[in-house]
Amino acid sequence: MGNQAVQLDELISQDYRHGFYTPMEVDALPHGLSEDVIRMISAKKKEPEFMLEWRLKAFRHWLTMTEPHWATVRHPPIDYQDIVYYSAPRSQQDGPQSLADVDPELLRTYEKLGVPLHERELLAGVAVDAVFDSVSVATTFKAKLGELGIIFCSFSEAVQNHPDLVRQYLGSVVPYTDNFFATLNSAVFSDGSFCYIPPGVRCPMELSTYFRINAKNTGQFERTLIIADRGAYVSYLEGCTAPMRDENQLHAAVVELIALEGAQIKYSTVQNWYPGDKDGKGGIYNFVTKRGDCREANSKISWTQVETGSAITWKYPSVILQGDNSVGEFHSVALTNHYQQADTGTKMIHLGRNTRSTILSKGISAGHGSNAYRGLVKVAKSAVGARNYTQCDSLLLGDRCAAHTFPYIEVKNASARVEHEASTSRIGEDQLFYCQSRGISAEDAVSLIVSGFCKEVFKQLPMEFAVEAQKLLGVSLEGAIG
Amino acid sequence: MLEIRNLHVTVDDKPILRGLDLTVMAGEVHAIMGPNGSGKSTLAHVLAGREGYVVTAGEILYLGKNLLELAPEERAREGIFLAFQYPVEIPGVANIYLLKAAVNAVRRHRGEQELDAMDFLVLVKEKFRLMDMDESLLYRAVNEGFSGGEKKRNEILQMAVLEPRLAILDETDSGLDIDALKVVANGVEAMRDPDRAIILVTHYQRLLDHIRPDRVHVLAQGRIALSGGPELAQELERRGYGWVEAEAQKMAGAGAQ
Ligand SMILES: Nc1ncnc2c1ncn2[C@@H]1O[C@H](COP(=O)(O)OP(=O)(O)OP(=O)(O)O)[C@@H](O)[C@H]1O
Numbered sequence A: 001m002g003n004q005a006v007q008l009d010e011l012i013s014q015d016y017r018h019g020f021y022t023p024m025e026v027d028a029l030p031h032g033l034s035e036d037v038i039r040m041i042s043a044k045k046k047e048p049e050f051m052l053e054w055r056l057k058a059f060r061h062w063l064t065m066t067e068p069h070w071a072t073v074r075h076p077p078i079d080y081q082d083i084v085y086y087s088a089p090r091s092q093q094d095g096p097q098s099l100a101d102v103d104p105e106l107l108r109t110y111e112k113l114g115v116p117l118h119e120r121e122l123l124a125g126v127a128v129d130a131v132f133d134s135v136s137v138a139t140t141f142k143a144k145l146g147e148l149g150i151i152f153c154s155f156s157e158a159v160q161n162h163p164d165l166v167r168q169y170l171g172s173v174v175p176y177t178d179n180f181f182a183t184l185n186s187a188v189f190s191d192g193s194f195c196y197i198p199p200g201v202r203c204p205m206e207l208s209t210y211f212r213i214n215a216k217n218t219g220q221f222e223r224t225l226i227i228a229d230r231g232a233y234v235s236y237l238e239g240c241t242a243p244m245r246d247e248n249q250l251h252a253a254v255v256e257l258i259a260l261e262g263a264q265i266k267y268s269t270v271q272n273w274y275p276g277d278k279d280g281k282g283g284i285y286n287f288v289t290k291r292g293d294c295r296e297a298n299s300k301i302s303w304t305q306v307e308t309g310s311a312i313t314w315k316y317p318s319v320i321l322q323g324d325n326s327v328g329e330f331h332s333v334a335l336t337n338h339y340q341q342a343d344t345g346t347k348m349i350h351l352g353r354n355t356r357s358t359i360l361s362k363g364i365s366a367g368h369g370s371n372a373y374r375g376l377v378k379v380a381k382s383a384v385g386a387r388n389y390t391q392c393d394s395l396l397l398g399d400r401c402a403a404h405t406f407p408y409i410e411v412k413n414a415s416a417r418v419e420h421e422a423s424t425s426r427i428g429e430d431q432l433f434y435c436q437s438r439g440i441s442a443e444d445a446v447s448l449i450v451s452g453f454c455k456e457v458f459k460q461l462p463m464e465f466a467v468e469a470q471k472l473l474g475v476s477l478e479g480a481i482g
Numbered sequence B: 001m002l003e004i005r006n007l008h009v010t011v012d013d014k015p016i017l018r019g020l021d022l023t024v025m026a027g028e029v030h031a032i033m034g035p036n037g038s039g040k041s042t043l044a045h046v047l048a049g050r051e052g053y054v055v056t057a058g059e060i061l062y063l064g065k066n067l068l069e070l071a072p073e074e075r076a077r078e079g080i081f082l083a084f085q086y087p088v089e090i091p092g093v094a095n096i097y098l099l100k101a102a103v104n105a106v107r108r109h110r111g112e113q114e115l116d117a118m119d120f121l122v123l124v125k126e127k128f129r130l131m132d133m134d135e136s137l138l139y140r141a142v143n144e145g146f147s148g149g150e151k152k153r154n155e156i157l158q159m160a161v162l163e164p165r166l167a168i169l170d171e172t173d174s175g176l177d178i179d180a181l182k183v184v185a186n187g188v189e190a191m192r193d194p195d196r197a198i199i200l201v202t203h204y205q206r207l208l209d210h211i212r213p214d215r216v217h218v219l220a221q222g223r224i225a226l227s228g229g230p231e232l233a234q235e236l237e238r239r240g241y242g243w244v245e246a247e248a249q250k251m252a253g254a255g256a257q
């Protein structure tokens, strides 16, 4: 019998499984950032003038900003001149017409990750817009979606084919001046997804995108824009894994959601980027700005996220509740293991009357992991009858990990009701022994307890995603038992 | 079934068991009594494989095999069951999920087909009636907020569902009201089987009124100080442990020379 504390330790120190690297020809710009680089990016993408102008404004603004350091995360300084700001798989230069045109190496990478595009598009009924190193390589189900007037395509395509929509909504939720990382993204973003659901249309399938980071030293700057017009409904899934590598990689995505009157957007993420190795070496820096705008009355935006990857996660999916009676939700599971750091949470900004928001945050820390919840609930004077309920639970495995909770509440309207509940618990040796004495291995016992802890959040995920998320948590925590 | 020879166990370097011998045959029910702190729960935990209980000498054979080589979960899968004196709460995990995971872990080990949700429910419901428990307890988190008596019944329910070969019940009768005691006793009595052995750790004769043990042992000074038939329990009830301890001390002294 080994020592149980050691056992628990080994249990939670399983190595990253999706760690491999696909050699590919890459068409990359030289390192570094300047106006010239931005002009080149824009030119390569054959963008209209307004896009270039927007990028340049963002870049000039970025030069006046400094990196934020208030999150409870630590990392070596990022050299922004040492980042390659654009890279595209070479075979994708003219854009593939079908899967047959897709680089087979690329498809194999997806296979290894268990994302067989063929199956997904045909069997699962999911339209996949796969982002690989900044350029979309396959977009499916377009025809079917097209019949309903739904636009689901890469951001670049949207810029080409629907410039008016892009122009109208881009930056309307996250302006280019918003924050250091969002501003950088605005200047250099390479690609991403675009989705527009016309009035009264209920999108009949889950829209999903698989993000992947591959080329060496390539910062990823994705941009996602989703608009649900009046009375529309859409459920969007984002998932990602990344290959093993040594250097830290910056990922600074921006996601903007806009819900018009009576519209509903459900945005789910399962994030499994390379977290760095057991000693905290390598891994992705994930500094993401995600924000939804319930722009008109009776609209609803829900964020659900399961975060298990990245060396550092800095992310606060938020909802601006402008429309009267609009609803914002945030459901999150964040897991940190080894030396991972996560500083996540949400902001619910109540502006409209009778707006409601719910925050459910589940943080799991293991190893030397550090997990912080940072949430802001802001109720403006105008938000008569606003309500918020926040529940924030932390689960600790072992005794070298940490959990922090920072709830910020600003209420300017006396009729508002804001409730906050928090709890911290630890998986104890006695709980593991109790399960073991019933025939359940310590590893399975940890999974059981963790799943139980997360189930309220998993319930919010679409079925297939929930299964994937559960597996992912298992993988992130399991390991050989001595 | 179970053979313990000259067992020495320390906890945090403190010797608790000091040369304990005990043999339990299949089909038998043994009662282990003894003063507080004498090492009864220690023995139960050592049998279940709990961490931190260090065996410094002696051996334990279970079904002819060296029990000490097995991890706790392997022991459970091989048929050892410990009903805890203080059942552990596991927030967030539904009682029924734990039970299902346990049953299927044992079945996998035996090379049997895992039970699906339906078959499992049938099995549990059947055992459930025996325990006279409120069905809502199945869907609540494991032991969380259970009353003392509910926790103990839940242990017996788990035992009934898992059908162990060797069951060790650590003071399952403590804290039960009279009706609950009967329910638990009936549950245990229903488990009596020629292929099964049961060890009851108890302080009270009243449990043994319901379940008649084949042997009664007194644990004192870290060893079995005295063994006898059911009548020994009655004698202990009348006379207390003082005289047994005095005897044990004499014997220990004799052994040392
Ligand atoms: N972790 C520990 N560190 C030090 N001593 C311990 C530890 N665990 C148990 N002990 C001691 O071992 C002795 C035996 O404890 P045990 O729980 O086995 O007694 P018991 O016979 O079950 O008593 P009770 O009838 O009160 O349940 C006690 O003196 C107890 O204090």
Ligand SMILES: [Mg+2]
Pocket: B040, B041, B042, B085, B170, B171
């Ligand atoms: Mg005890």
